[in-house]
Amino acid sequence: PKNLAEQQVIPKPINVKATGSSFEINSNTSIQYQSDELQPIATYLAEILRPATGFEIPVKIMDSKPSSDHIFLTLTDSVSSVEGYQLETKENGIVIKANKPAGLFYGVQTLRQLLPASIEKGTKVSDTLLVATGIITDSPSYGYRGAMLDVSRHFFGVDDVKRVIDLLSIYKMNRLHLHLSDDQGWRIEIKSWPNLTTHGGSSEVGGGEGGFYTQEQYKDIVKYAQDRFITIVPEIDMPGHTNAALASYPELNCNGKAPELYHGTKVGFSTFCIDKEITYKFIDDVFGELAAMTPGEYIHIGGDESHVTPIKDYIRFINRAQKIVEKHGKKVVGWDEIAHATLLPNTVVQYWSKGENAIKGIEQGAKVLMSPATKAYLDMQYDSITPIGLHWAAYIEVDEAYNWDLATFEEGISKENIIGIDAPLWTETVETMDDIEYLVFPRVMGLAEIGWTPASQRSWDEYKVRLGKHKDRLDALDINYYPSTRVPWE
Numbered sequence: 001p002k003n004l005a006e007q008q009v010i011p012k013p014i015n016v017k018a019t020g021s022s023f024e025i026n027s028n029t030s031i032q033y034q035s036d037e038l039q040p041i042a043t044y045l046a047e048i049l050r051p052a053t054g055f056e057i058p059v060k061i062m063d064s065k066p067s068s069d070h071i072f073l074t075l076t077d078s079v080s081s082v083e084g085y086q087l088e089t090k091e092n093g094i095v096i097k098a099n100k101p102a103g104l105f106y107g108v109q110t111l112r113q114l115l116p117a118s119i120e121k122g123t124k125v126s127d128t129l130l131v132a133t134g135i136i137t138d139s140p141s142y143g144y145r146g147a148m149l150d151v152s153r154h155f156f157g158v159d160d161v162k163r164v165i166d167l168l169s170i171y172k173m174n175r176l177h178l179h180l181s182d183d184q185g186w187r188i189e190i191k192s193w194p195n196l197t198t199h200g201g202s203s204e205v206g207g208g209e210g211g212f213y214t215q216e217q218y219k220d221i222v223k224y225a226q227d228r229f230i231t232i233v234p235e236i237d238m239p240g241h242t243n244a245a246l247a248s249y250p251e252l253n254c255n256g257k258a259p260e261l262y263h264g265t266k267v268g269f270s271t272f273c274i275d276k277e278i279t280y281k282f283i284d285d286v287f288g289e290l291a292a293m294t295p296g297e298y299i300h301i302g303g304d305e306s307h308v309t310p311i312k313d314y315i316r317f318i319n320r321a322q323k324i325v326e327k328h329g330k331k332v333v334g335w336d337e338i339a340h341a342t343l344l345p346n347t348v349v350q351y352w353s354k355g356e357n358a359i360k361g362i363e364q365g366a367k368v369l370m371s372p373a374t375k376a377y378l379d380m381q382y383d384s385i386t387p388i389g390l391h392w393a394a395y396i397e398v399d400e401a402y403n404w405d406l407a408t409f410e411e412g413i414s415k416e417n418i419i420g421i422d423a424p425l426w427t428e429t430v431e432t433m434d435d436i437e438y439l440v441f442p443r444v445m446g447l448a449e450i451g452w453t454p455a456s457q458r459s460w461d462e463y464k465v466r467l468g469k470h471k472d473r474l475d476a477l478d479i480n481y482y483p484s485t486r487v488p489w490e
């Protein structure tokens with residue numbers, strides 16, 4: 001195989017020491033884990049290797065006396081970072097060490113990329129599976145590395161969401177933010193307010209049939225994500241972007257009249273009725289049911305573009321909404337306008353358009369989640385002829401999506417203020433899984449690297465070669481990526 005140091009792993013590992021030989025995965029190879037909690041990770045790797053090799057690849061608790069030819073997964077305090085790992089490959093076996101299971105999972109993702117791309121096809125490969133020997137010591141720069149899928153403008157079913165989870169996990173992303181409600185659709189069943197989905201979930205942009213997740217389906221998505229060390233961050237956008245909820249319940253409207261369902265793509269025309277107590281009963285019920293099925297620590301309350309909510313009302317609303325979320329045991333994330341309100345100590349400000357809002361948040365002691373629209377918005381067209389996507393913020397080619405850093409993007413927002421990166425895919429113009437993959441890939445890979453690898457170790461000139469050599473892997477994974485002419489695809 002290529003020397004370990006010449007491998008094309010994305011995100012780029014922090015430290016690679018090659019020893020110039022190789023380990024062969026053979027018919028004796030087993031995957032052995034140190035404790036039962038690690039068995040699912042061992043099985044995850046086995047289920048990649050078995051179809052590719054045709055070997056049995058048994059998965060079992062570690063033998064008392066380790067022998068050769070095996071892959072070992074062990075936890076140890078000698079790895080300090082909670083998501084870090086050490087991957088050591090010798091001629092007679094592989095040992096992946098980590099402090100927590102997540103680190104082992106990331107070591108497995110790196111091992112996956114040290115093997116030929118053909119293993120991703122799920123069929124028997126001709127080449128012998130050789131892994132270059134050496135030691136990879138790796139850990140992420142930021143703890144929040146994620147993407148957002150807007151399932152409101154266009155609805156995407158459970159299988160599409162699971163495909164997104166599969167693909168994000170390959171690049172060590174650990175958050176999926178689901179934009180579950182907006183003007184055009186309410187996508188999560190709330191048992192105490194059933195019309196939200198029976199009516200509010202029945203359409204989408206362009207007038208299609210929409211759809212929604214039952215609570216069982218949402219829990220299935222949460223577990224599928226958790227098994228891949230991805231935490232779901234659910235968003236209920238408010239007080240603006242609420243036409244679907246307002247259309248579902250007349251009593252939520254100040255004038256007591258429910259608007260029609262909305263199939264367009266305008267923003268900023270809707271608002272909850274700030275002065276009605278039922279509004280707060282509503283969000284208390286919604287956040288109560290959502291929190292009960294969301295193991296992650298965050299619930300996103302939206303807060304963007306409340307253009308028809310008087311600012312003083314907006315502030316009162318955001319202040320109350322935060323307290324309701326925290327009453328249900330969750331921390332709050334909101335789009336950067338929420339910084340006009342009084343932020344609770346754990347509230348995170350998601351920077352999408354106004355740096356001064358994020359800085360207002362920092363002045364209140366808040367942390368920032370970086371999603372600047374000119375760099376991280378995956379719904380932006382690559383250029384003026386990209387068939388889908390928007391360009392209100394910018395055209396974002398693959399190099400432009402890579403050529404920036406979280407800690408230097410905005411004067412006044414530095415590393416210690418930032419919890420990580422979130423790459424939003426808004427779906428006004430996105431209707432199919434192919435559309436999702438076309439806008440998300442390859443840019444999300446560079447954004448995953450921005451969240452993982454220190455800026456001092458990154459450059460477009462080096463990354464573009466590594467990305468170009470990743471082509472056969474993207475093809476093997478059947479990803480409908482944008483073949484940018486700025487990448488030397490091999």
Ligand SMILES: CC1=[NH+][C@H]2[C@@H](O1)O[C@H](CO)[C@@H](O)[C@@H]2O
Binds near residue numbers: 352390
């Ligand atoms: C936070 C935010 N609010 C707006 C803005 O981003 O632009 C998106 C399109 O790029 C749009 O869909 C969204 O409703």
